[in-house]
Amino acid sequence: MSQTAERDPLVALRRDLHRRPEPAWREFYTTARIVEEIKRIGVDELHVGADAIAPERRSAVPDKKELDRWYAQAEDSLAEREGSDPAVLERLRGGTTGAVAVLERGEGPTIGLRVDIDALPREEADDEDHHPAAEGFRSIHDAMHACGHDAHATIGVGVLERIAESDFEGTFKLFFQPAEEVIGGGRAMAESGHLDDVDYLLAMHVGLDHPTGEIVAGIDDFLAVSHLNAEFRGESAHAGAAPNEGRNANQALATAVQNLYAIPRHADGGTRVNAGRIEGGSASNIVAEQASIQGEVRGETSELRDYMLDEAEDVIEHAAAMHDCESDVEIGPSAPSAKSDQALVDAVAAVAPDAAGVEHVVERAPLGGSEDATFLMREVQENGGLAAYVGVGTDHPGGHHTATFDVDEASLGIGVDVLADAVERIAELEPAK
Amino acid sequence: MSQTAERDPLVALRRDLHRRPEPAWREFYTTARIVEEIKRIGVDELHVGADAIAPERRSAVPDKKELDRWYAQAEDSLAEREGSDPAVLERLRGGTTGAVAVLERGEGPTIGLRVDIDALPREEADDEDHHPAAEGFRSIHDAMHACGHDAHATIGVGVLERIAESDFEGTFKLFFQPAEEVIGGGRAMAESGHLDDVDYLLAMHVGLDHPTGEIVAGIDDFLAVSHLNAEFRGESAHAGAAPNEGRNANQALATAVQNLYAIPRHADGGTRVNAGRIEGGSASNIVAEQASIQGEVRGETSELRDYMLDEAEDVIEHAAAMHDCESDVEIGPSAPSAKSDQALVDAVAAVAPDAAGVEHVVERAPLGGSEDATFLMREVQENGGLAAYVGVGTDHPGGHHTATFDVDEASLGIGVDVLADAVERIAELEPAK
Amino acid sequence: MSQTAERDPLVALRRDLHRRPEPAWREFYTTARIVEEIKRIGVDELHVGADAIAPERRSAVPDKKELDRWYAQAEDSLAEREGSDPAVLERLRGGTTGAVAVLERGEGPTIGLRVDIDALPREEADDEDHHPAAEGFRSIHDAMHACGHDAHATIGVGVLERIAESDFEGTFKLFFQPAEEVIGGGRAMAESGHLDDVDYLLAMHVGLDHPTGEIVAGIDDFLAVSHLNAEFRGESAHAGAAPNEGRNANQALATAVQNLYAIPRHADGGTRVNAGRIEGGSASNIVAEQASIQGEVRGETSELRDYMLDEAEDVIEHAAAMHDCESDVEIGPSAPSAKSDQALVDAVAAVAPDAAGVEHVVERAPLGGSEDATFLMREVQENGGLAAYVGVGTDHPGGHHTATFDVDEASLGIGVDVLADAVERIAELEPAK
């Protein structure tokens, strides 16, 4: 561990999480480590796992075998740590991850901060140019924190500690949300009941092409998104002796992929489509009897997203039928879009310039991507509260979701300061409801 | 274990092998079990693993991790068996599987029989209609004997025992060849040196749409075949925020698959192409940076196979370039075609009608598929010897390479009888060289 | 001809033009008819054909055979009209169509109005629901006014007449521009020299989903556009006897079309792609030796358009190479984007509400398509002048470019009134330069 990490507990925590990235609903070690920090800080209420979320509202939960594998791995990792509490891990079993920490500090509004904690199922770069590799905290798992959620969790812990030590008056709730990358956890946390009394909610993200020292007070233009999984079922045959007896799922898949990307652009605004993960067949000399696509569609509005969904379903159905295969499309949950409320944007913009390290404050910027934080924002807004999504700039060498993504650790402290200051400033507002 | 299996050691052996199918170069348990049988029978020479093949001529050997996994599994399985010899397994480490058993019985020609022993990396059917499932010997591994090589190995053992107990005069060599399904073992065994003195060689296959009771004295029309593996390398990007920054390996793959199957038919004869196993990308919201195809091409002649190879390479190269990806094509080894020599066909046809259970003898029939036994046949033929490929009919519910393939165990004994009788009849021929 | 047409010379002119639609650079009859009207009105200067444009700056001019065919057809049509002047037609020979009419009315700024006059190469609907069919002025040519340029030319004539009869002081120039649909005429007219002294320029379009009675004072968000023509050259062969000897241009085309539509969406904004017209091969039993695509790409900015162009060229090159074909891509001219200047938007917005029939005035709206009027607008703006693009609402049953498109003739008078009033109002502005 480098000098920086030794000196700075935030950096140390971030590196520990970075080294043990866990994808959606498998954040066993991650949640346990966060809970360890929460307990160290001391809070008035702590909800862990099934108590932090509405488990029946989870989406995209992996199968038991996969959950068990990651659970066992987390168990091993935690066994190496002194003083870790096996009871915490036990509450996460079956993929009910995440936590909600509550500080009750007298009269005043209830203010929430939501951070997400999951990693992506991809490999991390392993060359000397890649800081985590050079510094020895590259992922040791089959996954990677390629979107900065390790920094998010760390900043959450930092803000919790700052508020705990401050004169803040009111109630402060920190939401450590699992499974953002699969649009799987936002709804489950939004409907957990813990948002019911929240007057003001902030959510946050690092990077997004904003450099270290830049703060975006309010991010908008979330693309509505839906995941979709397609399954093609054909029939195998010997590829040499009986090619015509097969019903080729790989041909169905290839036809579908080509035509998914070719769904017509829409006059009403931006759309997206991705066949991100594909696989099919078993061996070179067997006609493939099965193939699958894990993909997604997005739109600048929910209508545009629905347009893409409808077209995608048509493509998949007929690509399968063309090759005499059956198909199933499973539509994942959709995250809606949301807007940052001006009063909160103003509060962030007011405090940000005074935070150490902040060089530039942008009032509003578009996301151009999707986020299931919108479930929590909408939950608060529909209850009469206000919400905003804050961008914390960080220099990142590779793009989000790529093997060389990394966060500039200098932005951890900036994020903590700006968000804690903003929470304190917002506490001066009248309760929203 | 059923009554039949209890009574009949051949059936018992076949079921044991069927239950523990091992794909190419991973036939650790399989080889060890065969060697156990060979030792029980007693032979004059026994070459195991690296001594049975030319290890440097192996093709399509899996990586160390994969080999180690199957090795460990075989170790576990053998540990359960009484009296298994750990030294045998040790000689197979690193994927040098297979065995050659030699009986020296005085003056006379040297006669070989080649059987293959590997399984396919596919799942086996699991319903009551499927005999191995109903009888409890369905595969317990991640693979399946979907082409009857469990029966081949068993028949090989049976013939060895029959010859050992007979009045046969001459030298008899039994070649238990690994890695046929990946065209990986034929050349390695052909160039092992053990074929150098073989005058007459028989190879054999069960099924091929010939029913139980039917024998094909000489099979011809082997399709020349080459495996090819294509790798596409692009660049990942966030599918929502920066779709244009990716270089999409999945799009390259889909374009390639569509166009591989669309390679023009050839006026000179039949061709085949299969993109049997495909995979690409890592998650639904990441533009895929990597994708791969495991495929193959075949042709009625080597020229036709080469035509398909050339076209396939063009398709892959330009499908990649179109999507700004790099590509590599790795061409696997090719198996040539071969002809069954008339003198041996005559010998088989002469003895077959008298074997118990044989109802019908076909003199010649086409294979319409590929086989790397052709390497061994050509080796013998080019040295001035003769070779033939014999078909042993068996009722099989599903097609070769499909989940419901199975062999009629009544054909095991028929195969042993016909082949042993043929070997004895061939021993009466003058040495070929 | 209906009562309306008899009574209203604008309606009669529009129907005459509608009945004889002529695509880009073939507006022989159309130009001659417009010139007839200009002469009837009487102007101070009249530039026809090669004098109205910079002929060497034309793009997408058809071949001589095609020009000659339409020229002969126009000759026949004009021969039926009394008093038409053969000398006018003669000046258009070779595809130098279009006209510029100039009214010089003393001191004051020079104000231009640009209208386009070409039709589309598509068939027109022929059922009773389609007004031109019901009223007997459906196209008699192999083309259709499916974008309302018949109305544009008519409104241009109407405005010229109104200004000629008014107290207008200054110079008024009416630009009847050919070949908008192929982005072929805008540059040629912009660089004709006739724009050099123009202080203020208006351009206009009917419809665009704005209903009759609605005026858009300033239209923006023109998509940058480039046409591209791809040619694939392979080699023919007998499809039955020698399929492998062909190099199939139709397969190259199909691969290209699939992948053109699948060019990744771009994070920076909207893009478009269309393979609008395709053809290839000659007969069902011949492997196609030639195929071609007439297509286009667009982008919200020129950079986005260039991104699409680059990707499209890659797709075409490698789709051809994959099938061993040669390819050529010919990039048509690109039209840039443009902005409507506020001073002119204000002028239009000021007069529009008082025009008869106007029910609603929208200050600004996006086009979401492309227009080569942007060449003329930019020419004026870069010289220090101002320009705006005005939308004249019209109820249209089918979308633009479809078989059932039609304009509500009530909008002809509205367009004339609003634009003439705007010209008079703009004349009160100081000269821009």
Place this chain on the structure above:
Amino acid sequence: MSQTAERDPLVALRRDLHRRPEPAWREFYTTARIVEEIKRIGVDELHVGADAIAPERRSAVPDKKELDRWYAQAEDSLAEREGSDPAVLERLRGGTTGAVAVLERGEGPTIGLRVDIDALPREEADDEDHHPAAEGFRSIHDAMHACGHDAHATIGVGVLERIAESDFEGTFKLFFQPAEEVIGGGRAMAESGHLDDVDYLLAMHVGLDHPTGEIVAGIDDFLAVSHLNAEFRGESAHAGAAPNEGRNANQALATAVQNLYAIPRHADGGTRVNAGRIEGGSASNIVAEQASIQGEVRGETSELRDYMLDEAEDVIEHAAAMHDCESDVEIGPSAPSAKSDQALVDAVAAVAPDAAGVEHVVERAPLGGSEDATFLMREVQENGGLAAYVGVGTDHPGGHHTATFDVDEASLGIGVDVLADAVERIAELEPAK
């Protein structure tokens, strides 16, 4: 005209036909010229046009406009010839082309010879290396004799003349069949009634990769074939302003073409597929509302052809549906396969070696393509007669159906001699029924 042509009336006739190639059912000039020759020779019966065929059994007849265009062109061409009979042309109007000439010469069997006379809708090469271009008889029409039917018609005339001048006893019928290239005329001629009394039928083809001087006494292995035309109907839209409102027929077509060529190979034998002629859409900026494929499938047996047809229909239906388009598939007529009868093969093989110019006689060879002569052969064979298909070698620079195809005119005389000799030899056989 060269010296050769002046000296040799067969060469002159072939060049005249070559210069005026006419595709299926448009052989107006061709039939009229042939009839002129028949009348010059003098026959006992002559059936022209609707009398020579069963008009209601014609397939793939073009529309009236197309027929009228070629008819008018033929009229013009014939007007230039002295002594041509307008009454003949009149009988062909509407696309009832072809002729049957009958010589009745006493007792003896009825022997038929069938030749086809249509050209292909493709362009001819125009460089000095191409003999017809160099010698001035290159096609002056929008078509080309790219399969040698000009030579077939010429040889037919030559044989008729030879038999007319010979001692032949029996009845000789010469069938000049139209529309072979579209599989359109074979059935119509087979069911005309003129075959009913034919004992022995010969058909013939030049070239097929057999050089000048080579004769194939019996050709076999005709591929069964079916033409199929697919029509895709979508909906047009402005490609820039409303891409999502279109239903893109060009995308449907591209998906179909890719997947047609990718129909799996069949274990039972050779298959073919070709999307020979495609077209779609109208302009670069309009989403295509219509597209079409003229294609064909073939198989070594009728079952294999039917397999291809079924798969092709599936592909087209679902490619359309995937893009929300409607589709129609029109299946053209199918030609069956046929076998050459040994007695006739023997007769040809017996006389061929003695014919001047013959250097090599092959008894049997495969066609590897399709032919609707099989309709006539089957008609005769099913009535108890015999039939054979004879190959007359000719050096041809380019492949059949390509722009540089040509016949070596030295083979015209060889063909006449061999076939006339064969007819005389066959006349010595007993009547078949």
